Amino acid sequence: MSTVTVQDFAKELGRPVEELLTQFKEAGVAVTKPDAAVTADDKVALLSYLQTKTRGVASGEPRKITLKRRETTELRLGGGRGTPAKTVSIEVRKKRTYVKRDEPEILQPPETPAEPDEAAARAAAEREAQARAAAEAEARRQQEEAERRQREEEAQRQRLEAEAAARRAEQEHARLLQEDPLYRAKWEAEQARIRAAENVRRAAEAARNLPAAPSALAMPPPSAPGPSKRAGGRERAAPHGRSELHLAEGKSGRRERKAKKPSGRVRVENVHVFEKPVAPIVREVEVPEAITVGELANRMAVKATELIKVMMKNGVMATINQTLDQDTAALMVEEFGHKARMVKASDVEEKLEQAVSGEPVDVATEPRPPVVTIMGHVDHGKTSLLDFIRKTKVAAGEAGGITQHIGAYHVRTDKGIITFLDTPGHAAFTRMRARGAQVTDIVVLVVAADDGVMPQTREAIQHAKAAGAPIVVAITKIDKPEADLDRVKADLAKEEVIPEDWGGDVQCVGVSAFTGQGVDALLDAILVQAEMLELKAPIESLARGTILESSIEKGRGPVATVLVRAGTLKQGDVVLSGPHFGRVRAMFDENGKPVKQAGPSIPVQILGLSGAPDAGDDVVVVADERSARELAQLREQKLREQKLAQTSALRMDQVFAKMGEGEVKQLNLMIKADVQGSAEAIADALRKLPSDEVKINVLSTGIGGISESDVDLALASKATIIGFSVRADAGARKRIQETGVDVRYYSIIYDILDDVRDAVSGLLGTETREQIVGIAQVREVFRSSKLGAIAGCLVIEGSVQRNLPIRVLRNQTVIYEGVLESLRRFKDDVNKVEAGTECGIGVKDYNDVKVGDQIECFQRIEVRRTVAAAA
Known part of the structure; x- marks a missing residue:
């Protein structure tokens, strides 16, 4: 017969060896090791022990089983206006214990009853009854504990819901107080009504010598946020995030019957009565320069119909959408017993500008590169000189060999960075040169050694002096045989520009863009002048700059060239320029390479504005995006009103001129150019052309290609379209062929001015x-x-x-x-x-x-x- 060990027996039963050794020990079998032998008697002893333990005979305890159940539900809390909804998970756990008791054994009476056996039976029955009672008590306790936990979890869930509803109501109330003037006025009126009612109640109770009831002011106001009470002590938020109307404590919305006191007197409980405010509410109403009837009624917290009635009594007939002037609105405010405070449109704009700019912060300033403007007469070599400095071919790409846009470039020299602004030299670009002088630190006046001081040279000197910018004279083309430096200096002295070698304070440097002679000396002179100026600007602050040029490009949208004046302009900043607002989506340097940021005196092109701003407008990085958007909309509205006013005035002038002088011929023109600066300059030059017989009327200026709508507008107004470095698209060309609208294409401004001048002067010919x-x-x-x-x-x-x-x-x-x-x-x-x-x-x-x-x-x-x- 083979020997069976504990390990073999455990493998046969499918139980762990350690557990089997423990059970052998509890059964009283002396087996302590896995390799010990197990006999048949040991197995019988283990079986008897397990059966006794399972039945509970040895301990006398009944058998029981515990069941656990877990339920999970989700509760969706709906958000108010502007508040996202939330989902709360609720878990309910239940635990129940079931006890199975053995049936009491029916004892048969012995044939010969004995007193000791009866006593033992009674003792066993008592023990069984006690065990059963203890088990039932334990089951009841566990059930009560589970129900208590369930009640606590339900109360916790309701409390969380109430708190969330209260928070939403508070946020909605605060938002409405800030954004909705009508809601704010109603809330203030309700607060005043409650205070007045409280004063009346206190006075009445003091007169009757009755104890004061709880104050209604202790309760939340009618529109104040907070949960509303319901039966059972639960709280809930009213619809739309607003709280319900609360009454004073101890009162309800129903009338109660009269109750009799033991003395026979009748006591009235919770009877609603009308309580008149003790004093009128006087408000301070802001009255702008123009306001509609409906808006004025909202600010006074009255109905628009009431305001219209009062206006009709005073002889003013108006509708709810009609605009009132400031004086009439102030009279209506005083008629209702309020105080009128006159405000200007500029006050609102200044307040928004202050919110946009943020609080002034003291930031350390650091030296910045100088901004140098190249100015002078046409064809005196300005762009060629700058081209030699930049080592590129800028002049080769200019139509007609002249510069017609403001070019902004920054170059790195051995002695530092210099930013150059290359301005056009023709007389038509006076406004563009004026803008260049306004943003510059140093003016480099280019004068050709073989030509001397010309009319546009004198004009550049006037712009530089008006801007208060120091002048450095660059005498170009000194490599030509006919160059005469002394004659140039003499001409400059006549214009009060005295060279240093003649006893003045203006540096004069002779240069040649062809050979490069004197270019290093010119850069040294510029940097010396910059050191004398001690140019500094903050770097770690919100950026500010100036628009040098703007255009609208297909696929890129509005593109603006910005010269940063202070701070650091970064990609992603929110910027504001005139009536246009947007986020900087991309930035490029003058070579078209993308950059992430630009410091002071660095020119960059930015994308992301809502439109093409005017050249010369300021650019600021905003601190408050919402206020910046409001300011942009306000500026756009003012600009639209100004255009409408100018259009109306122009039409009236035309009517009176025709009435007094008879028919006057007009030359209607529409200008479309590639950039904003060119369109402005062309329109300004055309308006200045003298003519007594024909009046030049520039109907519109725009940037980008000629569209079909432009052709339709020219057809309706009988205008000629001037396209400067732009062309009509396919739809516009087809429309031009159908309608016969006169469209002229130009690439050089000379041709535009000559053609228009000859036309209005009546010079016929070829x-x-x-x-x-x-x-x-x-x-x-x-x-x-x-x-x-x-x-x-x-x-x-x-x-x-x-x-x-x-x-x-x-x-x-x-x-x-x-x-x-x-x-x-x-x-x-x-x-x-x-x-x-x-x-x-x-x-x-x-x-x-x-x-x-x-x-x-x-x-x-x-x-x-x-x-x-x-x-």
């Missing part, structure tokens, strides 16, 4: 005009080792002809003007390609053609000049 022959769309670009970039094109309008001048358009903006070098169909050279035909076009000396560009082929023709005027 004129040179540009006629568009055809337009080709670039579909693919191929590279050739001999010819460079070859544009694979599809002719979409007209025809493309060899040996005609062309322009390259990108987003309806002219980016290059040159000559068509080659024209091919497959491998053959052709002279002409008609619309709907593919061809290969090579542009001479230009390799930056991209897919999607348009190549415009045109020719210059001489036509008979006519005056395009409308009576």
Whole structure:
């Protein structure tokens, strides 16, 4: 017979060895090790022990089982206006114990009853009854404990719901008090009514010598936040986040019957009576320069119909949406017994500006780079000088060889950073040069050594002196044989610009943009002048700057060139400029590379504004986004009102002029340019053209390509559209062909002024005009080792002809003007390609053609000049 060990027996039973050893020990079997032998008697002893333990005979305790149950529910707490909803999880745990008692054994009476057996039976029955009672008491206790926990959890859930509702009601009440004048007025009126009722109640009870009842002021006001009471002590929030109307303690909304006292007197309980306020409520009402009837009624907390009745009694007929002037509104406020406080529109704007700028903070200032403006006469070499400094070819891309925009660049020299502003030199850009002088620290006056002081040179000197900026004179073209420095200095002395070597305080440096002679000396002179000025600006503060130029580009939206004056402008900042507001989505330097931030005296292009701001407007990084949005809307509304007022005044002037002087011819013009500064300058120059017979009327100025709506407006107003470095889109070109609206395209401002001057002066004869022959769309670009970039094109309008001048358009903006070098169909050279035909076009000396560009082929023709005027 084989020996069975504890380990084998545990494996057979499927129980752990340690548990089996413990049970053997409790059964009184001397087995202590897993490898000890187990006999049959040991197994019988273990079985008897387990049966006794299971039945509970040894301990006398009944068998019982405990069941646990867990329930989880979710409660959704609806949020108020502007408050998100919340979900609260509620878990209820229940525990119950069931006891199974053995049936009492029925003892058969012995044949010969014995006294000792009866006593033992009674003792056993008593013990069994006690055990049963103890088990029942324990079960009741556990059940009561589970119910108590459930009640506590329910009370906790209700308390959390009430607190959440109270918080929502408080937030809604605070928001309404701040944003809703009518709600605030009603709440103040209710508070005043409660105080008046309390005063009346106290006076009445003092007269009757009765004890004072609890005050109604101790309860929440009618519109105050807070949970409302219900039966059972539970609290709940009223609908829409507002609290319910509370009554004084001990009162309800129902009338109670009269009760008799033992003395026979009748005591009236909780009888509602009307309580008249003891004094009228006097408010201080802000009266702006213009206010509607409805808004004035809201500020006085009266109904609009009541205000209209009072106005009719005073002889003023108005509707609820009609606007009242300040004096009439003040009279109506005094008529209702309130105090009127006169406010101006500028006061509101100043308050918003202060909120936008934030509290002034003392920030340490640090040295900043100087801002240098290059000014002078046209074709005196300003851009060429700056081009040599920057080591790029800026002048090569200018139409007609002149600068027509404000260019902002910062260059790094061995002695520090210098920011240059390159302004146009033509007389039409006076306003642009004036803006450049207003933001500059140092003016570099460029004078050609072979030409001397010219009219625009004198004008630049006047702008620099008006701005209080020091002048450094750069005498260019000293490498030419006809250069005469002494004559230039003599001309400058006549304009009160005395050179240092003549005993004055103005540094004069001779330079040559062709050879680079004197450029280092000029940079040294600029930095010396900057050190004398001790230029400083805060860096760790909200940025402030100036708009130098703005435009609207396809795919990018409004683009603004900003010169940072103080602080650090970062990507993501919220900025405000005039009536436009937005967040800086992207920033680029003058080379088109993206940057994350820009410090003082650094020019950058920013994207993200709501519109194209005017050149010269201030740019600020706002501290309060909400106030900034309100200020932008206020400025936009004022600007719209000013335009409407100007339009109305202009029409009246025209009517009176026609009545007094008879018919006057008008030349209506619409200007569309690529940037804001060019449009402003062209409009200003055209308005200044003298004419006694024809009046020049600039109806509108805008930036971007000519659209179909522009053509419709020109058709309605009988105007001529002037496109400066922009073109009409496909829809507008089709509309132009249908309507015959006169559209002139220009790339140089000289041509615009000359054409308009000749037209209004009545000089008839021949004129040179540009006629568009055809337009080709670039579909693919191929590279050739001999010819460079070859544009694979599809002719979409007209025809493309060899040996005609062309322009390259990108987003309806002219980016290059040159000559068509080659024209091919497959491998053959052709002279002409008609619309709907593919061809290969090579542009001479230009390799930056991209897919999607348009190549415009045109020719210059001489036509008979006519005056395009409308009576």
